[in-house]
Amino acid sequence: MTSSTVRPGARHILVAGGGIPGLALALALKQAHGPALAATLCDPALASGGSRQRGRAYAVAAGARRMLERLGVWERLTGAAQPIHDMAISDSRLADPVRPVFLTFGQDREGEDPFAHMVEAEPLVEALLAGAREAGLVLDARGVSGARPEGRAMRVTLSDGESLAASLVAASDGARSRLREAAGIGWVGRSYPQMGIVATIGHARDHEGRAYEHFLPGGPFAILPLTRGGRLGHRSSIVWTERAADVPALLGGGPEEVLAEIERRFTLNLGALSLEDGPSAHPLAFGLARSYRAERLALLGDAAHVIHPIAGQGLNLGLADAAALAEAVSDALRLGMDPGGEDVLRAYERSRRFDALAMAAATDGLNRLFSNDVLPVRLIRDLGLGLVDRSPALKRFFIGEAAGLRGEQPRLLRGEAL
Numbered sequence: 001m002t003s004s005t006v007r008p009g010a011r012h013i014l015v016a017g018g019g020i021p022g023l024a025l026a027l028a029l030k031q032a033h034g035p036a037l038a039a040t041l042c043d044p045a046l047a048s049g050g051s052r053q054r055g056r057a058y059a060v061a062a063g064a065r066r067m068l069e070r071l072g073v074w075e076r077l078t079g080a081a082q083p084i085h086d087m088a089i090s091d092s093r094l095a096d097p098v099r100p101v102f103l104t105f106g107q108d109r110e111g112e113d114p115f116a117h118m119v120e121a122e123p124l125v126e127a128l129l130a131g132a133r134e135a136g137l138v139l140d141a142r143g144v145s146g147a148r149p150e151g152r153a154m155r156v157t158l159s160d161g162e163s164l165a166a167s168l169v170a171a172s173d174g175a176r177s178r179l180r181e182a183a184g185i186g187w188v189g190r191s192y193p194q195m196g197i198v199a200t201i202g203h204a205r206d207h208e209g210r211a212y213e214h215f216l217p218g219g220p221f222a223i224l225p226l227t228r229g230g231r232l233g234h235r236s237s238i239v240w241t242e243r244a245a246d247v248p249a250l251l252g253g254g255p256e257e258v259l260a261e262i263e264r265r266f267t268l269n270l271g272a273l274s275l276e277d278g279p280s281a282h283p284l285a286f287g288l289a290r291s292y293r294a295e296r297l298a299l300l301g302d303a304a305h306v307i308h309p310i311a312g313q314g315l316n317l318g319l320a321d322a323a324a325l326a327e328a329v330s331d332a333l334r335l336g337m338d339p340g341g342e343d344v345l346r347a348y349e350r351s352r353r354f355d356a357l358a359m360a361a362a363t364d365g366l367n368r369l370f371s372n373d374v375l376p377v378r379l380i381r382d383l384g385l386g387l388v389d390r391s392p393a394l395k396r397f398f399i400g401e402a403a404g405l406r407g408e409q410p411r412l413l414r415g416e417a418l
């Protein structure tokens with residue numbers, strides 16, 4: 001930390017974990033408070049330039065996009081964000097010759113904001129890091145191995161044994177959060193008997209900004225439009241959920257066999273296909289922390305909640321946490337209060353717990369409803385999809401939910417300054 005970037009006596013916030021939510025939180029706070037706040041972000045992945053995220057892409061909802069715009073990150077993403085204009089949902093068996101569309105939804109009017117953009121993780125992390133460097137955030141490529149309260153601070157131990165003091169530690173160190181465990185915060189969770197396979201697929205025809213979610217008995221197969229590129233000129237990201245037991249056989253062959261399996265699900269609607277990146281398979285789980293806080297410690301992102309990727313909302317929830325925590329801490333700093341005080345952390349927890357719980361329950365329910373081939377269940381769910389398709393009010397409700405624009409939102413998600 002250099003003396004030019006931090007005022008003597010400034011409060012110190014330490015963010016453990018430099019995934020997208022952790023980076024967004026640290027950047028928001030440092031931008032808002034400048035030299036009045038010392039902010040350090042620790043993550044061993046910083047040493048490898050965040051390459052862990054290679055080949056990943058996320059659906060960034062409209063609320064999260066507004067936050068990234070406000071932080072000056074969005075403008076650094078020129079050419080790397082593909083709007084999703086609409087989405088088509090089908091329900092069929094794997095062997096069916098066509099994937100009949102039961103529901104479509106998207107922008108109501110020309111010129112209306114898209115409800116989400118697809119953004120590749122690498123440029124997004126790079127843009128956040130560039131903003132962080134510019135704001136004077138200290139980026140430390142050491143891991144956090146422990147933290148314990150010490151007077152009116154937290155004593156944080158780093159992986160090389162060095163220790164430092166912080167007024168507040170924000171744990172965004174992922175689903176297996178070491179800091180959550182060290183603080184004794186319980187976790188309610190279970191694994192899904194499914195895996196999420198992600199890959200980048202090239203195709204000959206333009207997707208025109210349309211996303212597809214094909215509900216298949218093994219799990220949802222999502223096709224999400226990316227910006228132009230690849231060997232065939234156009235690209236989409238797939239998030240392919242399959243029964244975990246079937247994954248080794250599906251991915252065990254050579255690239256041509258894997259592509260043939262993808263083609264059976266993707267269909268040839270967008271012309272010839274190529275495998276541009278991946279596939280990589282990720283275990284899927286459901287989990288919620290019993291509390292989002294302990295003494296001078298706040299959890300955010302996957303350290304606080306892990307949900308099924310069926311609705312592409314995990315990262316969006318993490319960014320909403322970052323927006324809410326940044327707001328609670330920022331307001332406290334402006335009032336001269338202790339940013340790690342119990343009132344601040346309680347306000348943060350209150351503002352976020354219901355949202356995560358509701359989203360975890362909704363995604364779990366959707367996955368149970370759609371990932372099976374039980375005929376009566378199929379009939380009922382297809383009737384439900386048809387009803388939603390014919391109701392503009394219901395469609396607007398679901399689009400608002402997917403865009404992260406319903407209910408009371410933290411200022412950053414509304415596109416306002418902290």
Ligand SMILES: Cc1cc2nc3c(=O)[nH]c(=O)nc-3n(C[C@H](O)[C@H](O)[C@H](O)COP(=O)(O)OP(=O)(O)OC[C@H]3O[C@@H](n4cnc5c(N)ncnc54)[C@H](O)[C@@H]3O)c2cc1C
Binds near residue numbers: 175316
């Ligand atoms: C198949 C799949 C598809 C998905 N698609 C979407 C999507 O389209 N949209 C969406 O919103 N969400 C999506 N998600 C969810 C999203 O990937 C996660 O919610 C998000 O990446 C969580 O970010 P995080 O920073 O909290 O955790 P992570 O991404 O796990 O990052 C944790 C960070 O903490 C660091 N770390 C770990 N331990 C320590 C330590 N001791 N000290 C310091 N640093 C540490 C790690 O190096 C890492 O950088 C998807 C998930 C899956 C599995």
